[in-house]
Amino acid sequence: MDRPPLFSSDLQAAYEHLHAASRAEPYPAWSIRRDRLRRLAALIRANETLLCQAISDDFGHRSAAETQVLDVVPSLEAIRHALRHGASWMRPRRASTSIWFWPARAQLLPQPLGLVGIIAPWNYPLYLAVGPLASAFAAGNRAMVKLSEFSPAFGAQFSRLVRAAFDPAELVIFTGGADEAAAFSSLPFDHLLFTGSTAVGKRVMAAASANLVPVTLELGGKSPAVLTPEFDVQLAADRIVYGKLVNAGQTCVAPDYVLLPRNALEAFATACERAARRLYPQGLRSPDYCSIIDMRHYSRLTALQAHAHAAGVKLHPLFAGTQHMDLQHRLAPVLFIDPPDDIALMQDEIFGPWLPLVPYDNVEQAITYINARPRPLALYWFDRDKRRIGQALRATHAGGVTVNDTLFHVAQDDLPFGGIGPSGMGQYHGRLGFETFTKLKPVLYQPRLAGTALVRPPYGKAFARLIAMMKR
Known part of the structure; x- marks a missing residue:
């Protein structure tokens, strides 16, 4: 045996x-x-x-x-x-x-x-x-x-x-x-x-x-995705939803929440629903949709949802029908609309198929929001303005960044993978x-004849001239 x-x-x-x-x-x-x-x-x-x-x-x-x-x-x-x-x-x-x-x-x-x-x-x-x-x-x-x-x-x-x-x-x-x-x-x-x-x-x-x-x-940590005002909402939703739902969100670099313009909340939520149903047309029963690893994590995630619901957060399910069931401990994805910062969902890494949507009034406010929190393992910035992308990259810290997509910077072998502080x-x-x-x-190879003999005692006039030159 x-x-x-x-x-x-x-x-x-x-x-x-x-x-x-x-x-x-x-x-x-x-x-x-x-x-x-x-x-x-x-x-x-x-x-x-x-x-x-x-x-x-x-x-x-x-x-x-x-x-x-x-x-x-x-x-x-x-x-x-x-x-x-x-x-x-x-x-x-x-x-x-x-x-x-x-x-x-x-x-x-x-x-x-x-x-x-x-x-x-x-x-x-x-x-x-x-x-x-x-x-x-x-x-x-x-x-x-x-x-x-x-x-x-x-x-x-x-x-x-x-x-x-x-x-x-x-x-x-x-x-x-x-x-x-x-x-x-x-x-x-x-x-x-x-x-x-x-x-x-x-x-x-x-x-x-x-x-x-x-x-x-x-x-790990709470890796943000940022949707800027002019970016295609459906394209962003397609890529963010994929990054969130692959492996049922049990990914250290999964987008943990989305910062987006306040007036785009409804359109983005609808776009996320379309994206999720294209990826998993049978919902929880889709053969490509992953289970939560065990009942301990399943219970932790359902408790986060229940707590958010009790706090009055609006929930937007991405699959039709039952939001969760014990089907090999699978959980259907849910958006959480404008949750308060003090609930459990917004304090720790989610590591599951829940996705909070956090509205902002201007891009500078979004950057301030990110910088007020522990430095994340990943940042996903959706933008067509090259100047603003550059400003965002310089103004924020993250272990790694993908611009206009999610996850894929990790798959590049010439890019290092690692976090900062609480994220690694x-x-x-x-x-x-x-x-x-x-x-x-480090190795230094010294030849038989070396100038270092000039800086050994007894120190004299030649030494003084050499030191004067070295200090220039």
């Missing part, structure tokens, strides 16, 4: 084994790194159907097509990008040398950190494990990955496949609940990357700090992901 994923009793032993292996091979050749990346890609390609089914089982229902476009393809593209560029990323880089130290020369040597820990969430369990893993492998590291306890079917399947494809001195997968996650984040990794909620991110960072482990935190710390993807898991070691 196949052995289950690693238990907590295995955690320390697995760490020590991988740590020792990383120290025994501090600078793996590109051929070794390339082989690990290729095996990771082959694992995904050969087992795509199994992985899609496991993810659907964890959600209650998620269409294979959605998993392909949101998990499989981005994972393979991250690996492909690393394979295409990794050999050049790892080459020593020339650095300039101060004129006072000529003829010495300087360079930066990209060196693997060693052993990387990755904590992946349940909402995109494949991509948010494989994406950082591709960067870590390209950089020459070994890795331990902690998968979410809320995706047990995927965790069991992926763990089994990794054990068949990788030596335990290269990569191990770890599962388990909160206690195991706490133990994992307390290990003295050379770097720890966590993707998840801000609240849990604080605990992960606190645990890592005991060992001075550098962390990358990919969190650090970044990865592409070359910047490689550098996150790399120490750019």
